[in-house]
Amino acid sequence: MKLEAAGRKGGGSLAGVDERFPETSWTLLAKARERCDEGVRARELFARRYYRPVREFLLMLVQDAEKAQDLSQEFFAKLSGSGGLLEHASPDKGRFHNFLKQALRNLVIDYHRHGRGERLQTHPDQANNGGWDVLELAEFTAAEAVFHREWVKVTLAEALNRVRSLCLERGQEIHLDLFEKRYLNDANLVPSWDELGTPYGMDQRTARERADTVARHFRFVLRRMLRNEITVPGGARATEAVIDEEIKALLSPLKD
């Protein structure tokens, strides 16, 4: 443990804590709509953050890696600005990822409407009363499941890397290593605390306590990230129960 008061990065300023939380999707989107340099930076960051969920969703629907990549680029290019895909998205109308999903659906419908997808057998104007606007592709459900899984991965990666930075600042490398080996390893069998502690000469209790420290950081960072994304009517702070509901909503569609 560092005894020097000045030893902590951030010098005890609140900015140090705020840096541990990424910009919210809404903040990023607002910046991405700007035409200045910050807008360019925000668009890049936005694309980096959401590329995988977007690409996987599109790949599931067009079943062609190259086309999915082209469409993904089109999606991010159309995202901001007047008439952009998320022009009407607003935090008081729902969750950001739902707007993103709807915008992707619209992009895919547009893709088929303009005859770019050869796989669509039925012409919606003939099959449905509402035509293209109510087109419901059977693959949407599977694509949304893939989008959801990738969305969860992106969100967790963001939180975990914030926690990683904190642990490295604090000299908690061993804590982090124990946490990673327990929760993030590739093996099917989860190692016991005894096995995890042995290389460090720790008993199981100590090993678990160290990993719990990281788990606590993670819990705090992820919950704060989720809270920052949620807009409660009247501008109130999202309660712990609301955040728990959000976690359940992220959890329940996931398959083992």
Place this chain on the structure above:
Amino acid sequence: MSDEEISTDRLTGRQLKELLALASTDAKVSRNWLLEIGDMEQLEYLLMDLCRGTEQYDGAILRAVCSPYTPVESLMVIKNTAKRLAVEAQGSAQKAAGTLLYHLSVASALAHHARNISSKNPSERLPFYKHLAAELFDDELAVIFEKAIAALASAS
């Protein structure tokens, strides 16, 4: 531990679920509520919640307890208020908020004025302060305990 950033690409559904469950308040883990508070914003929110209906809380107490310029007399008032809030608190998190404010006031007096405002011998609190300094999420809170540890070390 890898030098690279953490990737979640290869995580299975089971692992994703386990991580999400870790962040839930339903998680089956032992809780140290003092450490669960997290940061200034959360502590301030809990203190506001504690004071709801009884007195106005505008965040001044928390700012004062962290400031090196707050006189010892004021820290003593904060300590007594914190003790009362902790006793009266209903929920675990709120009780922890009152308790943490209490410890912050005592540690701040040690750190910034080299004064013990508690009836307890401060050296008895050293292991506890070390624990808080190492484990608290927020640097601004943790640094008060680090400074108190340094003050105790230089006094002994």
